[in-house]
Amino acid sequence: MTRKKSIATRRAESQAAAARAAEIRRAQERQERRRRTLVVTAVGVAVLAIVLVLGYLVQSSRDTTGRAAATPAGAVGGYAVPAGPSSAPHTVVVYEDFMCPYCGQFEAATRAGLQKQVDAGKVRLEYHVLNFLDRSSTTDYSTRAANALAVVLDRSGPAVAKKFHDLLYEHQPQEGSAGLSDAQLVDYAVQAGAARSAVQTGIQNRTYEQWVKNVTDQASKDGVNGTPTVKIDGRTVTYRTVAELAAKVRKAVGA
Amino acid sequence: MNRVQLFGVGLGLLARVLVGTVWVVAGVLKLPAPEDNVRVVRAYDLLPEGIVPVVGHGLPVLEILVGLCLLLGLLTRVAAGMSMLLLVAFVVGVGSAWARGLSIECGCFGGGAGPAANAQAKYPWEIARDLGLLALSAWLVVRPRTPWAVDNRLLPPEPVPSRESMQGRETRA
Numbered sequence: 063m064t065r066k067k068s069i070a071t072r073r074a075e076s077q078a079a080a081a082r083a084a085e086i087r088r089a090q091e092r093q094e095r096r097r098r099t100l101v102v103t104a105v106g107v108a109v110l111a112i113v114l115v116l117g118y119l120v121q122s123s124r125d126t127t128g129r130a131a132a133t134p135a136g137a138v139g140g141y142a143v144p145a146g147p148s149s150a151p152h153t154v155v156v157y158e159d160f161m162c163p164y165c166g167q168f169e170a171a172t173r174a175g176l177q178k179q180v181d182a183g184k185v186r187l188e189y190h191v192l193n194f195l196d197r198s199s200t201t202d203y204s205t206r207a208a209n210a211l212a213v214v215l216d217r218s219g220p221a222v223a224k225k226f227h228d229l230l231y232e233h234q235p236q237e238g239s240a241g242l243s244d245a246q247l248v249d250y251a252v253q254a255g256a257a258r259s260a261v262q263t264g265i266q267n268r269t270y271e272q273w274v275k276n277v278t279d280q281a282s283k284d285g286v287n288g289t290p291t292v293k294i295d296g297r298t299v300t301y302r303t304v305a306e307l308a309a310k311v312r313k314a315v316g317a
Numbered sequence: 318m319n320r321v322q323l324f325g326v327g328l329g330l331l332a333r334v335l336v337g338t339v340w341v342v343a344g345v346l347k348l349p350a351p352e353d354n355v356r357v358v359r360a361y362d363l364l365p366e367g368i369v370p371v372v373g374h375g376l377p378v379l380e381i382l383v384g385l386c387l388l389l390g391l392l393t394r395v396a397a398g399m400s401m402l403l404l405v406a407f408v409v410g411v412g413s414a415w416a417r418g419l420s421i422e423c424g425c426f427g428g429g430a431g432p433a434a435n436a437q438a439k440y441p442w443e444i445a446r447d448l449g450l451l452a453l454s455a456w457l458v459v460r461p462r463t464p465w466a467v468d469n470r471l472l473p474p475e476p477v478p479s480r481e482s483m484q485g486r487e488t489r490a
Binding site for chain 2: 094095098099102103106107110113114117118121122124125126127194196197275278279282283285287288
């Protein structure tokens with residue numbers, strides 16, 4: 063009896079020992095798996111982090127926003143194309159993009175009234191021309207048109223620039239098209255009263271391209287997230303439709 | 318493989334392909350115009366100006382990396398976790414723009430900062446889409462191992478499901 067019992071006991075003991083050994087082995091395997099997972103993950107994350115930083119640096123270097131730019135003579139506050147006397151009782155600041163169809167509608171609905179008030183010395187207009195709709199044309203029309211306006215302002219003064227601005231909206235190209243060609247921009251500048259020889263080079267060479275980028279960036283920093291945005295005497299006009307915006311602007315300046 | 322396991326594998330693969338593709342597309346579309354992207358980030362008016370350009374320039378790259386990792390099945394759990402973080406941030410961003418009555422293009426797939434007349438109507442759909450992607454990403458965080466994944470070559474193999482390991486969840490890699 064005692065011998066039998068001792069065999070059974072020994073068997074049980076050896077089974078228990080084997081089970082313990084297996085458990086330790088499994089625990090070691092688990093630990094090893096965990097260690098390898100951790101190492102692979104750490105190395106992978108480190109490599110990806112380097113790629114991320116490189117990609118960030120590439121993107122950052124491609125963005126020239128804010129770099130020093132030649133400012134066209136006559137620009138007010140560094141960023142705006144003015145029309146009318148600075149002593150006028152009302153100042154209307156307009157943020158627009160030459161490619162933006164709503165801006166075209168706004169211009170068509172307010173131009174005559176605003177021009178009348180400008181001529182009467184009652185309104186000062188300040189245009190901020192942005193280029194954020196460059197991808198809405200196949201030739202960066204927003205940048206080219208805004209640059210052309212800056213060139214005309216610089217070489218021919220604000221009166222000619224205002225006429226040129228109005229001509230560009232009267233002949234606004236379709237969204238998604240190639241826009242007006244550089245030659246057409248020069249022609250309209252001449253029609254507005256600029257000397258061809260004075261503006262041609264600047265329009266073709268995009269002399270004020272970086273300035274246009276900075277105007278767009280400054281508008282974004284000033285909280286302008288869409289066009290047209292209109293500020294009358296410092297207050298942004300809220301609107302749902304362009305017709306509503308135009309009506310509010312006309313009313314505010316008595317046009 | 319029983320039906321439940323098959324469903325899990327199928328869902329994991331679907332999540333990887335779907336979420337991964339969305340990230341890659343979203344990132345690639347934002348690459349051409351870094352300055353646009355900075356303005357979109359700024360338009361949400363949630364981050365201090367100092368880090369707005371960093372996010373604007375780095376986010377598209379991060380999106381592409383997360384997407385590629387998911388498509389390749391490379392560091393799936395980490396990538397899916399990052400995907401969740403980004404999606405939560407986007408839901409918060411779009412939700413707050415909605416709540417504040419801002420009318421901005423989400424810029425989710427590039428562009429943006431344009432006239433967004435119908436932005437208010439779009440916000441709920443953008444949030445719904447992000448929540449769907451968030452759920453799929455969460456699934457991958459819980460069950461990162463799927464077939465046709467680089468992880469299967471790099472990481473230790475899943476333990477053979479013995480009776481013991483079926484009882485204890487700790488053995489899951």
